[in-house]
Amino acid sequence: MIRIIPSEERYTADHGWLKTRHSFSFAEYYDPNNLNFGPLRVFNDDIVQPGKGFGMHPHADMEIISYVIDGVLEHRDSMGNQGLLRAGEVQRMTAGTGIFHSEYNHSQDRPVHFLQIWFYPERRGLTPSWEQASFPKEAQHNRLLPVVSGTPREGALSIHQDVTVYLSQLDAGRSLTHEQEDGRLMYLFLIEGRIKLSGEHTLKTGDTARITDLSSIEIAAEEDAHFMLMDLASLD
Template identity: 60%
Template sequence: MIKVIKAEDRYTAHHEWLTARFSFSFAEYYDPSNLNFGVHRVLNDDIIAPGTGFGMHPHRDMEIVTYVIEGALEHKDSMGNVGVVRAGEIQTMTAGTGVYHSEYNHSQDEEVHSLQLWFLPDQKGLTPGYAQKQFSKGDQRNALLKVVAPDGADGALPIHSDVTIYFSDLDAGQGVTHRQAAGRKMHLFMIAGELTLNGEQQMKTGDAARITDVEEISVRALESGAEFMLIDLV
């Protein structure tokens, strides 16, 4: 089964400093029928105004992945990590027994556009952890590049959840396929551009597909710069 959620059907929260589009029930948006997709609990598509952001706040027993699409996100946390996640970089954080962190737009002039994903961990009470990496755009071109995986397999960033995240950037007419074990799920999110999924579903920027009971998918770009994230999960 392939269920496509159109970009415009997501809940949108408008604040003076933030525009946030929620794929799952979050904050003031509560929908008991849309709490998660397998172990995937949060997918927030955030645009943060210059010089603003999320002040220091706590997390616990959650695996958090952040990807910066445009701009730069300034990060600080109670583990002592201080830095900037720039466009194209990915950050993972294990909240475990508890961690505080803040996220601010590093620029005083330009917006930052980022995705933040939360996943339920394999076990509670893990030691908090942090990692950050820039992946080559060239390695994503017309291919599926593994960027997050359990225990950091194959050079990916680590995550303590049965989740593997791939990124891809396709030229017009190019495609990729992904096959997974029976009983698993796939979640595909369009970062930019347009493509077709299994030759039937047409998807554009901000659209997502929740895929169950389908062991193989085929994705083909309708235009150059079709960028998407594919999550293989339980």
């Protein structure tokens, strides 16, 4: 089954310094029927204005992924880590037993656009940790590039959950097929462009597909496309 959620059906809030779209219940948005998809708990599409951001705040028992689409994001945390996350870079933070962190737009003259993603961890009480890596467009070109995974994959960041996150930059007219074991879930977010899934469902920029009971999916680009695909364990 392929369920398409159009971009405009996401919860949207404009706080001035932050424009955000939530795919699942988060902050002031609550829908008891839209809390998670397997271990995927939060998927926020954020645009932060120059020099603004999220001040120091706590997290615990969550795996947090950030992917910068455009601009530069500045990270600081209570473990002493700090760094700049640029377009094409992915950050993984294990909140575990507890961590404080801040995320700011490093630029004073241009917005930063990034995805903030949370997964339930495989177990509670993990030791907090942080890492980041770069995945340039060339590495994503016409392929599914694993960038975060719960199983060892060369170059991918490690996560404490049975998921694999892929990124792809697919040329118009090209297609890819992803196959997975029975009983798993797939989640696809179209960052930019236009694609068709298995010859039936068309997605435009900002649309999402929640895929169940399918062992494979074909992704065809009707125009140049940039997307994220997740291979997820089911929590049932």
